[in-house]
Amino acid sequence: MYEQLPALMILVPFTAAPVCVVFRHALASWVIALAASLFSLFAAWQVLEHVRTVGIIRYKVGGWAAPSGIEYYIDTLNASVLLLVSGISCIVLVYAYRSVIKQVPLAKHYLFYTAWLMCMSGLLGIVITGDAFNVFVFLEVSSLATYMLISMGSDRRALTASFRYLIMGSVGASFILIGIGFLYAATGTLNMIDISERIPNSESQRAVLVAFSFICIGVMIKAAIFPLHAWLANAYTYAPVAVTAFLAGTATKVSLYVLLRFFFSIFGYEYSFGQLLLNGVLLPAAVAGFILMSLVAVYQTDLRRMLAYSSVAQLGYIVAGISLASQAGLTAGIVHILNHALVKSALFMAVGCIIYQVGHAHRPSFDDLFKRMPFTCIAFIIAGLGLIGVPLTVGFISKFALIEASMDRGWWLIAALILVSSLMAVVYIGRVVEVMLFRQSRTSTPEVSGMSEAPLSMLAPMYLLIVIGLYFGINGDATLSLAGEAAEQLLGGF
Amino acid sequence: MEKIAGLYSYWVVVVLMMAGLYIMIARYNLVKKIIGLGLFQTSIFYLYITMGKVSGGTAPILVHGDVQPVFSNPVPHVLILTAIVVGVATSAVALALIVRIYEEFGSIEADEIAIIEAQEPEA
Numbered sequence: 261m262y263e264q265l266p267a268l269m270i271l272v273p274f275t276a277a278p279v280c281v282v283f284r285h286a287l288a289s290w291v292i293a294l295a296a297s298l299f300s301l302f303a304a305w306q307v308l309e310h311v312r313t314v315g316i317i318r319y320k321v322g323g324w325a326a327p328s329g330i331e332y333y334i335d336t337l338n339a340s341v342l343l344l345v346s347g348i349s350c351i352v353l354v355y356a357y358r359s360v361i362k363q364v365p366l367a368k369h370y371l372f373y374t375a376w377l378m379c380m381s382g383l384l385g386i387v388i389t390g391d392a393f394n395v396f397v398f399l400e401v402s403s404l405a406t407y408m409l410i411s412m413g414s415d416r417r418a419l420t421a422s423f424r425y426l427i428m429g430s431v432g433a434s435f436i437l438i439g440i441g442f443l444y445a446a447t448g449t450l451n452m453i454d455i456s457e458r459i460p461n462s463e464s465q466r467a468v469l470v471a472f473s474f475i476c477i478g479v480m481i482k483a484a485i486f487p488l489h490a491w492l493a494n495a496y497t498y499a500p501v502a503v504t505a506f507l508a509g510t511a512t513k514v515s516l517y518v519l520l521r522f523f524f525s526i527f528g529y530e531y532s533f534g535q536l537l538l539n540g541v542l543l544p545a546a547v548a549g550f551i552l553m554s555l556v557a558v559y560q561t562d563l564r565r566m567l568a569y570s571s572v573a574q575l576g577y578i579v580a581g582i583s584l585a586s587q588a589g590l591t592a593g594i595v596h597i598l599n600h601a602l603v604k605s606a607l608f609m610a611v612g613c614i615i616y617q618v619g620h621a622h623r624p625s626f627d628d629l630f631k632r633m634p635f636t637c638i639a640f641i642i643a644g645l646g647l648i649g650v651p652l653t654v655g656f657i658s659k660f661a662l663i664e665a666s667m668d669r670g671w672w673l674i675a676a677l678i679l680v681s682s683l684m685a686v687v688y689i690g691r692v693v694e695v696m697l698f699r700q701s702r703t704s705t706p707e708v709s710g711m712s713e714a715p716l717s718m719l720a721p722m723y724l725l726i727v728i729g730l731y732f733g734i735n736g737d738a739t740l741s742l743a744g745e746a747a748e749q750l751l752g753g754f
Numbered sequence: 755m756e757k758i759a760g761l762y763s764y765w766v767v768v769v770l771m772m773a774g775l776y777i778m779i780a781r782y783n784l785v786k787k788i789i790g791l792g793l794f795q796t797s798i799f800y801l802y803i804t805m806g807k808v809s810g811g812t813a814p815i816l817v818h819g820d821v822q823p824v825f826s827n828p829v830p831h832v833l834i835l836t837a838i839v840v841g842v843a844t845s846a847v848a849l850a851l852i853v854r855i856y857e858e859f860g861s862i863e864a865d866e867i868a869i870i871e872a873q874e875p876e877a
Contacts, residue, residue, distance in 0.1 A: 400840045404847055408847065411854065417874070419855045420859075420871065422851055423848065423855060426847065426848050427787060427848075430844050431778070431794070437837060441802050441805060444829075444830070444833075
């Protein structure tokens with residue numbers, strides 16, 4: 261049982277999904293989804309413990325050994341991403357129960373939780389697998405479920421947002437499929453470790469190069485890295501807000517994991533950054549991303565859209581860290597993957613609470629928000645400070661590491677631009693906070709002035725994320741050492 | 755000449771792929787976009803199958819005797835079976851979405867929908 265945890269982690273939510281359809285009952289499927297997520301969280305925790313104390317896990321699916329069978333390869337990096345995905349899923353599921361009741365018709369609830377479980381198991385599968393083709397299969401499992409989740413938004417524009425994402429996402433996944441095909445042609449294997457060993461001696465270096473380019477573009481689309489982010493804004497804005505909170509913390513982060521795995525472990529640091537100068541592509545995209553998208557976020561009036569653009573900007577920081585391609589830069593990037601997931605999920609949950617009570621997230625039409633929803637506002641402010649990167653929050657830990665890493669490389673301009681972008685974050689978070697705290701009610705009718713806070717089942721998971729965020733903000737060494745270990749393993753190849 | 759005639763299979767892949775991409779980008783009709791996507795994905799199936807073909811190879815079946823026949827690589831076929839299923843599922847989800855979009859907006863032309871969306875108040 262114990263050594264089967266890597267497989268069960270995927271299998272339990274995956275088989276729980278059709279069980280939800282059998283029950284066709286909203287509460288039952290929510291309980292099933294939560295139980296399955298909790299199991300995955302437990303399994304991910306155990307796996308991470310094992311990886312950190314004993315060493316890398318190579319799990320043979322079905323007992324078939326690596327070259328012919330599919331292998332699950334787990335090191336510190338994917339063990340921590342597994343923990344992140346299953347953890348965020350658990351927390352947001354608790355939150356989702358009340359939020360979804362308001363935003364999705366009751367008859368569709370069981371389908372909602374089915375799609376949620378499929379999405380989560382797909383994401384976990386992408387992260388855990390050591391087989392290149394398996395990545396594509398799980399990618400499509402999670403993507404199809406994501407399209408479904410997004411289209412359940414109450415606004416009809418959710419449908420077009422989902423369709424747009426479907427087109428972009430399918431093209432991205434197909435590009436990855438083409439890339440994997442060329443890798444197979446060049447090396448004759450699909451196992452990631454085998455591929456990485458055979459690439460340097462492959463006779464068809466051109467096929468490897470083509471594979472590299474296709475995978476690069478495909479992953480950039482799926483991860484919404486700056487010029488290829490067009491699908492993200494509408495998808496995050498119109499999806500049910502619980503879905504947005506879940507996706508913002510997991511989906512793009514998992515795609516970034518795929519990027520790390522392919523470029524560092526499979527193609528190898530030397531090939532990607534030494535020979536092909538990948539940072540020449542990634543760094544300008546990252547810098548343009550965090551400057552321009554922060555600027556765009558300043559001008560948004562809808563909180564969800566503002567946070568969506570801010571997500572693209574924050575992804576820019578992560579990619580900047582990765583493209584520094586040093587131990588310090590990679591550590592900063594990986595830490596920011598974890599930290600940003602915590603912060604952005606918490607922020608979207610706070611916006612969800614506002615939508616739950618006020619009915620919209622249109623900043624200019626808020627009034628008396630702090631009087632009506634003090635706990636939500638405090639949560640938003642704390643998480644917002646984390647997004648900006650104020651000391652004692654997680655954002656500070658990762659931004660400090662990132663700036664330090666870019667100074668190590670002597671890239672002062674990058675460090676300065678990161679600060680400029682952080683100042684823009686002060687502006688867009690500040691505008692919301694200002695409205696929250698100081699905008700008085702214009703109608704001043706007595707009945708609005710009473711407190712109407714979101715239900716406890718929504719506040720509690722949100723505050724759990726905030727507390728986790730504060731803990732890792734104060735005790736930054738915990739995540740930094742984890743990320744440092746992961747970065748070391750990545751730079752060392754398989 | 756060798757480059758063109760000998761690799762004609764790959765040329766078919768390239769033409770199909772570009773045609774699919776072009777339809778997806780240039781057509782406003784959502785169903786046509788999905789046709790383009792289907793074409794694009796089909797070209798990838800074709801790429802994989804072509805890769806697995808060994809000239810003069812037969813089906814990979816073990817035979818009795820010392821001389822084993824040359825056979826084509828069966829792995830790409832198996833992989834593409836999975837990818838075909840994924841492609842069918844994607845088209846199904848996309849078409850279902852188009853039905854819902856038609857119910858809500860009364861149109862399946864991307865440009866007309868964009869006009870309707872622009873008139874709606876911000877979220």
